[in-house]
Amino acid sequence: MNTDKNIKTLIVKKPLHLDCGKTINNYPIAYETYGSLNEKKDNAILVFHALTGDQFVTGTNPITKKDGWWSYAVGPDKAIDTNKYFVICSNVIGGCMGSYGPSHKDTDTQKVFGINFPVITINDMVNAQENLLDHFGIDKLFSVAGGSMGGMQVLQFVSNFPEKTKTAIPIACTSSHSAQNIALNELGRQAIAADSNWNEGNYTSKETNPNKGLAVARMAAHITYLSKKGLQEKFGRKLQEREDLKFSFDADFQIESYLRYQGSVFVDRFDANSYLYITRAMDYFDLARKFKGNLSDAFKKTKTKFFIISFTSDWLYPTQENKDIVIALNAIGADVGFVEIESDKGHDSFLLNVPDFLISIKNFLEKSYLDN
Amino acid sequence: MKYEFKVIADLIEKDKRVLDVGCSDGTLMKFLKDNKNINIRGLEISKDQVQKCIAKGLTVIEGNAEKDLKQFPDKAFDYVILSQTLQAFLNPELVINELLRVGKKAILTIPNFGYWKVRLHLLTKGTMPITKTLPDEWYNTPNLHMCTIKDFVNFTNSRNFKLFKSLALNDQNVSLISNTNLGIKNLFADLGIFLIEK
Numbered sequence: 001m002n003t004d005k006n007i008k009t010l011i012v013k014k015p016l017h018l019d020c021g022k023t024i025n026n027y028p029i030a031y032e033t034y035g036s037l038n039e040k041k042d043n044a045i046l047v048f049h050a051l052t053g054d055q056f057v058t059g060t061n062p063i064t065k066k067d068g069w070w071s072y073a074v075g076p077d078k079a080i081d082t083n084k085y086f087v088i089c090s091n092v093i094g095g096c097m098g099s100y101g102p103s104h105k106d107t108d109t110q111k112v113f114g115i116n117f118p119v120i121t122i123n124d125m126v127n128a129q130e131n132l133l134d135h136f137g138i139d140k141l142f143s144v145a146g147g148s149m150g151g152m153q154v155l156q157f158v159s160n161f162p163e164k165t166k167t168a169i170p171i172a173c174t175s176s177h178s179a180q181n182i183a184l185n186e187l188g189r190q191a192i193a194a195d196s197n198w199n200e201g202n203y204t205s206k207e208t209n210p211n212k213g214l215a216v217a218r219m220a221a222h223i224t225y226l227s228k229k230g231l232q233e234k235f236g237r238k239l240q241e242r243e244d245l246k247f248s249f250d251a252d253f254q255i256e257s258y259l260r261y262q263g264s265v266f267v268d269r270f271d272a273n274s275y276l277y278i279t280r281a282m283d284y285f286d287l288a289r290k291f292k293g294n295l296s297d298a299f300k301k302t303k304t305k306f307f308i309i310s311f312t313s314d315w316l317y318p319t320q321e322n323k324d325i326v327i328a329l330n331a332i333g334a335d336v337g338f339v340e341i342e343s344d345k346g347h348d349s350f351l352l353n354v355p356d357f358l359i360s361i362k363n364f365l366e367k368s369y370l371d372n
Numbered sequence: 373m374k375y376e377f378k379v380i381a382d383l384i385e386k387d388k389r390v391l392d393v394g395c396s397d398g399t400l401m402k403f404l405k406d407n408k409n410i411n412i413r414g415l416e417i418s419k420d421q422v423q424k425c426i427a428k429g430l431t432v433i434e435g436n437a438e439k440d441l442k443q444f445p446d447k448a449f450d451y452v453i454l455s456q457t458l459q460a461f462l463n464p465e466l467v468i469n470e471l472l473r474v475g476k477k478a479i480l481t482i483p484n485f486g487y488w489k490v491r492l493h494l495l496t497k498g499t500m501p502i503t504k505t506l507p508d509e510w511y512n513t514p515n516l517h518m519c520t521i522k523d524f525v526n527f528t529n530s531r532n533f534k535l536f537k538s539l540a541l542n543d544q545n546v547s548l549i550s551n552t553n554l555g556i557k558n559l560f561a562d563l564g565i566f567l568i569e570k
Contacts, residue, residue: 305431326433327443333389338433339422356419360426367429 006062007055007098008032010090012131019284022118029128030098031055031090034074035082037136043369044138045080046129046165047089048146048153051221051278052270054097057089058082063097064269072353079361084369085142088132092125092153094278096271100128103204103271114273115201122149122285126156133164140164143365147171147350148317149278152285155298155325159287162301167368169361171309171350174321175295175328176286181316184224185279188217192272201273214272215263222262227313227346231255288328295328306336307364309357311349337364373399375544376563380453380479383537383567384408388450391415391475393437394457398425405430413449415440437467444474452478456505456563459483460514468533472570477536481565486520486558505562521564522554528568537567 007030015025032055037044047057049069054061058068058075074080074087091099094117102117133141144154144165151173158168174181192198195213203209223231235255239245242252251257291297306329310322319340329336341357343349349357377400384390386408392401395414398421404410414432416422425432433440437454438461452475454467459482461467471478483505484490493501500510508514519527521540528535538549540561549557549564557564 307426323435330433330443330448331445333445333448335431336433337426337431338435339419339426340434342419356423360423363423363427363429367427370429 004063004098009098010132010135012128014131016124016128018118018124019121020119024093024100024118027093027100027128028098028104029090029093029100029131030095031088031132032057033089034058034087035085037086037138041136041138042140042142042166043084044086044088044136044141045143045145045365046132046141046157047074047080047087048126048129048144048150048157049089049092050146050148050150051282052218052266052275053150054095055089055091056097057087069351072351073358073361079358080145080365081362085365088136090129090132092278092281093128094120094125094274094281096274101271102201102273102277112202112204114204115276117273117277119280119284120277121281122152122156123160125281126153126160129153130157130161130164140166142369143167143169145169145171145361146173148173148347149282151317152282152287155287156285158302158304158306159298162299162304165304167305167307167365169307169309169364170322170325172311172314172317172322172347173325174285174317175288175298175325177283178321182283184221184316185283187220188279189276191216191220192276195272198272201276203272209267210272211267214267214270214275215260217272217275218266218270219259219263222259224316225346225348227315227344229313229344230346233344295325296331299329299334300332302332302334304335305368306334307361308336308338309350309360310338310340311343311345311347311354311357312340313344314347314349316347373403376455376481376541376565377403379539379541379546379565380455380481381408383479383565384410384451386410389448390451390453391444391449392453392455393441393471394454395425395430395432396421398428398430398432400453400455401425401430401432402428437470438462441467441470441474446473447476449475450477451475454478455481456483459517459519462516464517465531469570472533472568477567477569479565479567480524481563482519482521482524483515484521484558484561484564485518486522487562488559489562491559503562520558521549521561522558524564524566525549525554528566534569535566536569537565539565541565 009028053069056068058071091097102113151170154170192213195210198210238254240257288295310319326338389411392414401412422434452471490501540557541563
């Protein structure tokens with residue numbers, strides 16, 4: 001559990017009935033805010049983070065000392081302009097940056113939860129975060145925005161609370177995890193479970209973390225965030241600080257070295273059990289399920305103005321899956337705009353400096369805010 | 373704004389739901405939204421044009437009219453607009469049917485291949501006509517199915533579409549097309565504007 005003084009925490013007293021049947025209460029949600037809430041309280045944007053993100057959207061993350069995960073998009077004068085808007089982001093429950101998760105202690109047993117933490121869903125995450133609106137006295141958000149798993153939370157939020165946001169920006173996401181998505185997540189989970197240090201999730205007591213398994217999970221996932229073309233152009237068959245092949249199993253190629261590095265830095269900031277819980281939540285995500293397969297019904301009451309964005313080279317959550325959401329919304333006459341952004345940076349495009357993407361969000365928000 | 377757009381806007385009452393198919397940079401959409409309180413949506417194939425629409429605060433879906441109209445439910449709009457694009461589709465008849473399915477009424481504008489300058493160009497020069505409304509060479513034109521005002525009127529008759537209004541446009545002169553003046557209008561209008569219903 002991260003108890004750093006830089007982490008702001010809201011203790012939620014209201015009981016939350018989880019999809020798994022259990023109920024939690026008096027649980028912490030760790031959050032961060034940027035910009036300031038205006039007097040009318042109509043300029044708040046709730047940003048949802050993706051699988052390995054956290055509440056530190058922009059500026060320097062005080063824990064990792066690196067740039068916030070959405071620094072390109074959020075900040076003064078940026079697409080989500082913190083001079084104008086009040087940005088709130090919280091760590092999802094199940095996470096490892098201060099919100100209630102598997103590294104917390106079970107108050108009944110005084111032991112760290114590990115895999116005894118209840119299995120949570122995207123719905124649970126969103127219901128937990130909705131408490132932040134009350135905390136800040138906000139009746140209606142100006143927008144909810146997020147990419148990847150953040151986009152799934154955007155969809156779930158509008159479905160659960162149709163009156164509580166004026167606009168919504170789901171980016172590079174899906175309304176239902178595909179077999180391929182689940183398969184890739186299962187690969188990561190099995191890599192963690194195969195590390196003997198994982199020890200059925202009880203690693204905290206031994207002070208040894210399943211770093212190898214978690215690193216492999218990250219390496220595999222990282223490949224899915226990039227495009228073939230992007231990888232080829234950046235790395236090709238370039239060798240890593242050597243003139244020729246070594247005829248060994250060292251990292252001969254730059255791409256190998258890059259992935260190993262990505263794996264090694266990831267384990268310093270992320271918890272293996274949280275990785276299991278959050279990937280599970282993504283796999284369980286199927287917004288239409290509660291509505292007998294009719295996605296339109298998930299948004300039936302909505303007056304929210306949607307802006308859906310996908311990327312040409314994203315094969316993890318491809319354009320068609322984003323378009324299916326557009327189609328479901330059009331079927332009920334909802335206000336929905338859609339654009340596919342040209343980018344060879346793969347799924348990660350939403351986190352990177354992709355000017356067409358950033359300008360479209362900026363314009364959408366600015367014009368929608370004027371309609372207030 | 374093009375005079376054609378003004379004529380189209382005059383055909384639409386206030387406070388309606390309208391879809392502009394091939395909305396380009398959103399000029400007509402913006403006009404309808406600001407001046408007639410129209411609940412307006414656009415469908416546009418070009419990413420650059422979509423961005424221009426977003427910058428104007430318009431709700432636009434990037435997509436292809438031949439594939440993406442099917443996502444809209446029946447009679448989702450009071451009017452569907454298709455400006456000078458019908459001739460560029462692989463299957464114009466299919467598109468017209470889709471327009472009339474998703475819209476209660478459709479407004480189509482057609483560059484008139486029967487216009488005298490077009491006829492004269494082909495007659496005297498013997499090469500494919502190039503005019504203000506048909507600016508491209510034969511090898512790079514997006515147009516696949518050119519027709520004349522007369523062709524279009526005949527087509528709507530053969531399909532039993534109701535022609536509510538047929539207008540001939542030449543520069544800024546608008547006039548009604550009727551059965552009696554069809555031949556003349558087909559010669560002197562460079563654009564036909566039609567309000568139809570199935």
